[in-house]
Amino acid sequence: MKSLDSLLRELPFFAGLDEEHARLIAGCARNCRFEAGQYLFHEGDPADEFFLIREGRVALDVVAPGQDPIVFSTLGEGEVVGASWLVPPYRWMFDARAASPTHALGIDAACLRRKCEEDHDFGYLMMKRFLPVFVKRLHATRLQMFDVYRRG
Amino acid sequence: MAVSRQNALVPALYRVGEVYRELPDTVTLRLVPESGRRPPCAPGQFNMLYAFGVGEIAISISGEAADEGFLHTVREVGAVSTALARLAVGASVGVRGPYGTGWPAAQGADVIFVAGGLGLAPLRPAIRRVLAERRHYGRVAILFGTRHPAEMLYRQELEQWRRRLDVDVSVTVDHADTLWHGNVGVVPALIPRATFDPNNSVALVCGPEVMMRFTVSALREAGVPDERVYLSMERNMKCATGLCGHCQFGPEFICMTGPVMRFDRIASLFSTREA
Ligand SMILES: Cc1cc2nc3c(=O)[nH]c(=O)nc-3n(C[C@H](O)[C@H](O)[C@H](O)COP(=O)(O)OP(=O)(O)OC[C@H]3O[C@@H](n4cnc5c(N)ncnc54)[C@H](O)[C@@H]3O)c2cc1C
Numbered sequence: 001m002k003s004l005d006s007l008l009r010e011l012p013f014f015a016g017l018d019e020e021h022a023r024l025i026a027g028c029a030r031n032c033r034f035e036a037g038q039y040l041f042h043e044g045d046p047a048d049e050f051f052l053i054r055e056g057r058v059a060l061d062v063v064a065p066g067q068d069p070i071v072f073s074t075l076g077e078g079e080v081v082g083a084s085w086l087v088p089p090y091r092w093m094f095d096a097r098a099a100s101p102t103h104a105l106g107i108d109a110a111c112l113r114r115k116c117e118e119d120h121d122f123g124y125l126m127m128k129r130f131l132p133v134f135v136k137r138l139h140a141t142r143l144q145m146f147d148v149y150r151r152g
Numbered sequence: 153m154a155v156s157r158q159n160a161l162v163p164a165l166y167r168v169g170e171v172y173r174e175l176p177d178t179v180t181l182r183l184v185p186e187s188g189r190r191p192p193c194a195p196g197q198f199n200m201l202y203a204f205g206v207g208e209i210a211i212s213i214s215g216e217a218a219d220e221g222f223l224h225t226v227r228e229v230g231a232v233s234t235a236l237a238r239l240a241v242g243a244s245v246g247v248r249g250p251y252g253t254g255w256p257a258a259q260g261a262d263v264i265f266v267a268g269g270l271g272l273a274p275l276r277p278a279i280r281r282v283l284a285e286r287r288h289y290g291r292v293a294i295l296f297g298t299r300h301p302a303e304m305l306y307r308q309e310l311e312q313w314r315r316r317l318d319v320d321v322s323v324t325v326d327h328a329d330t331l332w333h334g335n336v337g338v339v340p341a342l343i344p345r346a347t348f349d350p351n352n353s354v355a356l357v358c359g360p361e362v363m364m365r366f367t368v369s370a371l372r373e374a375g376v377p378d379e380r381v382y383l384s385m386e387r388n389m390k391c392a393t394g395l396c397g398h399c400q401f402g403p404e405f406i407c408m409t410g411p412v413m414r415f416d417r418i419a420s421l422f423s424t425r426e427a
Pocket of ligand 1: 198207209210211212213224225226227228229230231232233234270273274385386387411
């Protein structure tokens with residue numbers, strides 16, 4: 001069976017990571033599996049573990065009272081699920097649900113945050129990987145908000 | 153096909169052979185010439201359709217009908233498009249064209265089609281051509297973004313394409329309920345998930361301009377050079393023969409050098425607002 005640090009380095013997100021850093025992250029990681037329909041986390045819960053999808057698809061839902069949940073994004077192989085673990089108050093702002101059987105690496109957020117604090121070089125490297133992902137999502141969300149396909 | 157300027161301004165008489173309801177506000181019309189044969193056309197070209205007594209607008213050719221007619225997919229947005237979309241079988245329509253540049257042939261390359269909403273209409277003839285001659289192309293990806301699962305153009309045909317094992321078809325919607333099992337998000341987000349060789353790919357893109365801007369940026373990020381990206385610029389036009397200047401885009405008249413344009417040639421103008 002593959003070790004967690006080799007699994008990590010297979011993900012495009014962590015491509016090129018050196019061994020020491022891979023070990024640091026692997027120390028906070030676990031392998032997990034979700035059945036279709038199972039929730040990875042719920043809105044309002046503490047954001048204490050985020051996920052990197054190895055296989056499968058995860059849907060992000062928001063629920064408005066009295067309405068059916070709206071799916072506003074789906075994430076697939078190699079993508080990061082969850083950003084709220086990076087910023088206080090570390091609580092999820094939406095639900096994440098496996099839309100198909102999903103294999104993921106779960107990363108203990110408090111553990112990774114602590115390692116980033118202890119070693120700022122490592123912390124900066126992590127930020128350089130996470131920030132572009134979240135900025136791109138922000139741009140995509142803007143495009144979604146424009147509702148470009150509505151009538152003329 | 154070259155159209156002489158004199159003939160170019162006189163519409164030919166066509167008849168509505170069939171009306172397919174695509175969406176509540178969108179139909180595909182099969183237009184058949186009242187006499188003779190229709191002129192040849194290339195994927196990506198458009199016709200000027202004249203709704204008698206109402207006006208004339210540019211509409212892409214969305215397919216060549218088996219009986220030598222044209223297929224046109226029209227969405228109701230204003231007076232002329234609504235008049236066209238509500239024509240009954242047997243009604244008369246004026247047709248001028250075909251006009252404009254077509255999509256590049258792209259044989260030998262990987263082909264990435266990126267369509268948003270109604271932008272699938274002008275791409276459909278190019279997709280059909282590539283699929284009909286599949287072995288002449290490398291990998292083929294069709295990436296389609298639309299508003300909602302219930303507003304999906306050419307759904308049956310998309311499903312047919314999806315069943316093929318030699319094409320990567322990905323559909324995404326802006327939002328959905330939990331019954332939808334496909335992708336949710338914007339179409340540029342599908343680009344990093346598709347498999348192609350960026351240096352030997354040709355990207356054919358059509359959709360609302362904002363969507364095309366984000367798509368171009370995602371293609372650049374994936375390593376596709378600007379000269380391998382083609383966009384269909386569907387800015388409003390009137391004469392379609394380079395006379396009136398209505399569709400001027402910087403130094404270009406879209407009706408003459410477009411609608412399909414190579415991105416490196418228009419990159420500097422691309423964020424220009426429509427006059
Ligand atoms: C080359 C080309 C190919 C086209 N292909 C198709 C097609 O296959 N199917 C189709 O339904 N439409 C297509 N269009 C758009 C179509 O020409 C316009 O929707 C039409 O001119 C609207 O005329 P109208 O009288 O119905 O509405 P108008 O009263 O003229 O306009 C109604 C609303 O639509 C907006 N609008 C008009 N034209 C455009 C445009 N080109 N782009 C964005 N917004 C616009 C106006 O700003 C206004 O808000 C194409 C346009 C071009 C230039």
